[in-house]
Amino acid sequence: MPLLDVRDLSVVFQRKGTAPVKAVDGVSFTVEPGQTVGLVGESGCGKSVTSLAIMGLLPRRGNKVTGEVMFEETDLLTLRPQELRDRRGRDIGMIFQDPLSSLNPVIPLGVQVAEVLERHQGRTRQAALKQARELLDAVGIPDPARRLKEFPHQLSGGMRQRALIAIALACKPRLLIADEPTTALDVTIQAQILTLLKELVDDSGTALVMITHDLGVVAGLCDTVNVLYAGKVVERAGRHQLFREPRHPYTDGLLQSVPRLDVDRGGRLHQIRGSVSDNIPWPEGCAFAPRCDRVIDDCIGDTVPLEPTRAGALRCTNPVPREVPV
Amino acid sequence: MSGPGGIATLADHKRKRIDELIARTSDAGGVSLIRDAGRRLLRNPTAIVGAVLILLFLIIAIFAPLVAPHDPVQRFPELTKDLTVDNIPGATAGHPLGSDPLGRDFASRMIYGARQTLFVGVLATLIGLLLGVLLGAIAGAVGGWVDVLVMRLTDVMLALPSLLLAITLVALASRSTQWTVIIAVAVVNVPIFARLLRGSMLAQRESDHVLAARALGVRQRHIVLRHMLPNSLTAVIVQATLTFAVAILDAAALSFLGLGDPDINRAEWGLMLGVDGVRYFEVRPELAYFPALAIILVALGFTLLGESIREALDPKNRR
Numbered sequence: 001m002p003l004l005d006v007r008d009l010s011v012v013f014q015r016k017g018t019a020p021v022k023a024v025d026g027v028s029f030t031v032e033p034g035q036t037v038g039l040v041g042e043s044g045c046g047k048s049v050t051s052l053a054i055m056g057l058l059p060r061r062g063n064k065v066t067g068e069v070m071f072e073e074t075d076l077l078t079l080r081p082q083e084l085r086d087r088r089g090r091d092i093g094m095i096f097q098d099p100l101s102s103l104n105p106v107i108p109l110g111v112q113v114a115e116v117l118e119r120h121q122g123r124t125r126q127a128a129l130k131q132a133r134e135l136l137d138a139v140g141i142p143d144p145a146r147r148l149k150e151f152p153h154q155l156s157g158g159m160r161q162r163a164l165i166a167i168a169l170a171c172k173p174r175l176l177i178a179d180e181p182t183t184a185l186d187v188t189i190q191a192q193i194l195t196l197l198k199e200l201v202d203d204s205g206t207a208l209v210m211i212t213h214d215l216g217v218v219a220g221l222c223d224t225v226n227v228l229y230a231g232k233v234v235e236r237a238g239r240h241q242l243f244r245e246p247r248h249p250y251t252d253g254l255l256q257s258v259p260r261l262d263v264d265r266g267g268r269l270h271q272i273r274g275s276v277s278d279n280i281p282w283p284e285g286c287a288f289a290p291r292c293d294r295v296i297d298d299c300i301g302d303t304v305p306l307e308p309t310r311a312g313a314l315r316c317t318n319p320v321p322r323e324v325p326v
Numbered sequence: 327m328s329g330p331g332g333i334a335t336l337a338d339h340k341r342k343r344i345d346e347l348i349a350r351t352s353d354a355g356g357v358s359l360i361r362d363a364g365r366r367l368l369r370n371p372t373a374i375v376g377a378v379l380i381l382l383f384l385i386i387a388i389f390a391p392l393v394a395p396h397d398p399v400q401r402f403p404e405l406t407k408d409l410t411v412d413n414i415p416g417a418t419a420g421h422p423l424g425s426d427p428l429g430r431d432f433a434s435r436m437i438y439g440a441r442q443t444l445f446v447g448v449l450a451t452l453i454g455l456l457l458g459v460l461l462g463a464i465a466g467a468v469g470g471w472v473d474v475l476v477m478r479l480t481d482v483m484l485a486l487p488s489l490l491l492a493i494t495l496v497a498l499a500s501r502s503t504q505w506t507v508i509i510a511v512a513v514v515n516v517p518i519f520a521r522l523l524r525g526s527m528l529a530q531r532e533s534d535h536v537l538a539a540r541a542l543g544v545r546q547r548h549i550v551l552r553h554m555l556p557n558s559l560t561a562v563i564v565q566a567t568l569t570f571a572v573a574i575l576d577a578a579a580l581s582f583l584g585l586g587d588p589d590i591n592r593a594e595w596g597l598m599l600g601v602d603g604v605r606y607f608e609v610r611p612e613l614a615y616f617p618a619l620a621i622i623l624v625a626l627g628f629t630l631l632g633e634s635i636r637e638a639l640d641p642k643n644r645r
Binding site: 055057084085086087088089090093094096098101102103104105106107115116119120164167168 | 533534535537538539540541542543544545548552553556557
């Protein structure tokens with residue numbers, strides 16, 4: 001049985017007097033215990049909104065969330081706020097994009113780590129601080145005893161993200177959602193943080209949902225990858241499968257947009273033409289059609305269904321052909 | 327030629343130097359926000375001038391019985407002897423600032439006035455601050471119709487000129503006492519504090535670290551009190567130091583209009599300036615000059631200090 005089973009999740013943002021915006025449109029995916037699943041796509045494709053909807057962190061007003069988010073036996077969307085609060089941080093941890101703004105600037109780091117332990121494990125401040133020191137040590141922060149007393153602005157970016165990871169994993173959650181955890185960091189630090197995340201997740205058996213636009217992160221970390229476009233999953237496949245044989249033209253375009261050292265350095269980098277705003281609504285065909293190189297007449301008309309494939313699933317009428325082994 | 331030993335010592339030397347540098351940078355880093363702000367305050371001449379002024383008046387207020395040459399309410403025969411409406415004695419031996427219109431020692435009354443004036447100013451500010459923070463925090467944290475209600479209330483209060491509002495409040499009380507003045511001046515400042523705090527609370531509510539705290543399942547009450555409020559207080563604290571000055575001037579204005587403390591024996595600068603100072607200005611203008619100067623200096627002290635605190639707490643000024 002999957003640990004997390006997201007079924008037909010939709011988020012519609014609606015404000016009075018404006019047309020509703022469907023940010024997430026019938027997204028389904030599963031996460032097995034201990035597995036690492038990637039949600040990939042460009043800005044505005046609905047990755048972050050999906051993660052916030054799973055956590056129940058969307059604003060109370062102005063949006064409508066439908067579908068099911070089954071975590072083990074319970075549908076998180078039907079839980080009362082109090083029950084959901086008890087689970088957040090204990091069963092599901094979350095790491096955000098910007099480590100500086102995610103930490104409270106006026107509270108010493110130690111207290112922020114201790115807070116979650118006091119909240120969910122009923123520790124005293126004293127015991128929680130002691131455990132906080134061990135946690136900081138475990139995420140590779142040198143001299144944790146001193147760092148406990150320091151404020152977020154006194155730490156480096158990498159150290160702040162390490163601290164956030166320590167906080168997120170403090171109560172040993174079964175699921176960790178990481179929303180672009182390396183975007184705000186230096187390239188050199190990015191690799192360290194990803195390695196650390198992988199180690200911790202592997203050691204503790206925590207499942208990880210990795211939300212990213214960085215295919216390098218996906219390649220290094222994820223078991224299964226869901227590619228999102230305009231609020232819908234357009235392709236799902238295992239990591240190796242996806243990188244070796246992308247079937248959806250969007251996935252293919254993303255992969256080709258990654259700079260490579262081994263080919264044609266003089267040439268221009270491949271780019272997907274247009275931007276996310278050049279969509280057509282999903283009910284009238286494939287949203288990606290206006291930007292697609294492989295568009296055919298059948299792409300316009302009806303919603304393109306997500307069909308299961310041997311490797312996962314695909315939403316495309318004219319997919320990139322599979323390379324035939326010679 | 328240097329052997330391996332030479333290289334080793336060089337490396338040692340370098341390592342020591344690097345350790346030194348690391349130690350130094352981490353020392354500079356090990357300073358809290360508040361302590362760093364305090365350090366910058368001490369280096370700021372404006373802050374020093376403000377603090378010295380306030381401290382000076384505080385000492386005078388606290389040790390008034392020791393500093394003052396005489397009892398502030400006692401009438402002295404040597405002063406009342408020649409006292410008429412057209413002649414109020416100036417400086418004489420034992421009475422450095424001369425007499426007030428009732429033959430009391432003016433210098434002593436000025437000194438005791440510091441007590442009364444600071445008491446009114448500080449208390450009015452603190453009460454205003456407390457009420458304002460309470461209202462603003464509730465509005466910002468709860469939102470919805472509570473927010474609308476509180477904000478419309480402050481709108482109404484801000485629509486009236488502050489002095490007019492204070493006069494109305496004093497008039498509403500059946501009997502004017504020292505406390506009606508304090509409360510009136512405090513209430514006038516409530517909407518300013520409330521709006522200020524609500525604004526920063528709203529900004530905090532949308533901030534990433536509050537979202538992160540919610541993602542950890544932290545309780546709502548805890549989020550409001552521990553995460554949103556402390557981050558919202560800087561602006562209010564600074565506003566409070568500026569309000570001290572305004573409160574003292576407001577209280578003085580009420581006294582000037584005859585709506586202040588009815589106890590004519592009590593020495594208060596606003597009262598001294600407003601009643602005696604104005605009435606006998608042509609006979610002895612010092613009766614107006616000294617209280618006016620004292621009020622201006624205290625107000626200046628608080629304004630200077632408040633402005634410097636604001637500067638020191640601004641994260642952009644951090645090293």
